[in-house]
Amino acid sequence: MTLALVTMSHSPLLEFVDPPADVKAEVEAAFEAARSFVKKYDPDLVINIGPDHYNGFFYDIMPPFCVGYDAVAIGDFGTQAGPLDVPTEIATELTEFLMERGIDMTVSLRMEVDHGAVQPMEIIYGDITAKPVLPIFINSVAPPFTPLKRIRQLGEELGAFIAERLADKKVLVIGSGGLSHEPPVPQIATATPEVREALLGGGRHLTPEARDARQQRVINAAKDFAAGVGVVKPLAPEWDQELMRILASGDLSPIDAWTPAEMSEIAGNSSHEVRTWIAAYSALGAVGDYTVDYSFYRPIPEYIAGFGVTTATLN
Numbered sequence: 001m002t003l004a005l006v007t008m009s010h011s012p013l014l015e016f017v018d019p020p021a022d023v024k025a026e027v028e029a030a031f032e033a034a035r036s037f038v039k040k041y042d043p044d045l046v047i048n049i050g051p052d053h054y055n056g057f058f059y060d061i062m063p064p065f066c067v068g069y070d071a072v073a074i075g076d077f078g079t080q081a082g083p084l085d086v087p088t089e090i091a092t093e094l095t096e097f098l099m100e101r102g103i104d105m106t107v108s109l110r111m112e113v114d115h116g117a118v119q120p121m122e123i124i125y126g127d128i129t130a131k132p133v134l135p136i137f138i139n140s141v142a143p144p145f146t147p148l149k150r151i152r153q154l155g156e157e158l159g160a161f162i163a164e165r166l167a168d169k170k171v172l173v174i175g176s177g178g179l180s181h182e183p184p185v186p187q188i189a190t191a192t193p194e195v196r197e198a199l200l201g202g203g204r205h206l207t208p209e210a211r212d213a214r215q216q217r218v219i220n221a222a223k224d225f226a227a228g229v230g231v232v233k234p235l236a237p238e239w240d241q242e243l244m245r246i247l248a249s250g251d252l253s254p255i256d257a258w259t260p261a262e263m264s265e266i267a268g269n270s271s272h273e274v275r276t277w278i279a280a281y282s283a284l285g286a287v288g289d290y291t292v293d294y295s296f297y298r299p300i301p302e303y304i305a306g307f308g309v310t311t312a313t314l315n
């Protein structure tokens with residue numbers, strides 16, 4: 001068994017807004033670094049830890065995390081749609097392993113995933129079916145949130161599973177999301193009756209018109225944010241860099257003190273997407289000491305994201 005890690009912010013705005021050319025070039029260089037890292041490592045299984053934005057998971061039943069035994073990408077914001085190549089037997093074995101170790105895992109036999117899950121695969125491989133992908137969803141937008149300590153435990157047990165049960169595989173774990181950001185993803189606490197209904201499941205399988213309207217709202221918010229107008233909460237570069245420093249240190253325990261309320265307050269309602277990074281780094285750390293080989297960070301208002309990309313390997 002070997003294990004390597006890539007974490008990256010995603011943004012559905014990559015193809016819809018234009019940051020300054022030097023920023024675009026930096027982001028492309030970061031993507032290229034991730035691409036060449038993965039190409040060199042050449043995994044035979046990808047474990048993809050990603051959030052969802054009320055496309056696959058709704059408040060009719062919102063688990064803190066979930067393993068997909070099968071998954072289909074919905075293709076929002078022009079991302080690739082269609083089934084992922086999910087190794088169902090490994091997903092089943094992982095779930096049973098996690099349950100035995102005290103992680104009350106939820107399963108989906110047909111998980112629907114959005115840009116938050118598939119964008120790294122698209123950026124790295126240009127095709128979401130290029131490799132077998134085992135998808136793990138972590139709720140990152142819908143309060144209440146499980147404490148970060150539980151996310152670390154989930155990641156550690158995932159690492160234990162990889163070490164014990166995937167001895168014959170080269171595994172890549174991907175964490176997709178974050179860092180600080182608050183795009184206009186609706187909040188149940190402030191939702192109008194109509195939006196509340198969408199968050200309870202009415203927003204599943206939108207008509208093309210409703211999908212366009214939803215996406216245009218986000219694109220407009222990004223343009224306003226980049227122009228310094230509108231209502232999007234400022235990014236929090238210091239918070240982002242502190243998190244990246246902790247993740248690189250190999251001792252993730254300081255994160256346990258971070259509360260969901262503080263995270264939302266300081267770094268925005270979607271900062272909880274960093275849970276995907278925390279789980280991924282916890283998995284790697286459970287297998288052995290590691291080194292962050294590559295790290296990029298830049299706050300990018302056009303993408304409404306504290307934008308980070310890292311790669312890491314076992315020592």
Ligand SMILES: O=C(O)/C=C/c1cccc(O)c1O
Nearest residue numbers: 010011053183218303304305
């Ligand atoms: O509206 C959505 O579905 C999500 C938007 C978004 C915008 C910027 C960064 C992200 O991580 C997002 O998911």
Ligand SMILES: [Fe+2]
Nearest residue numbers: 010116177273
């Ligand atoms: Fe997101």
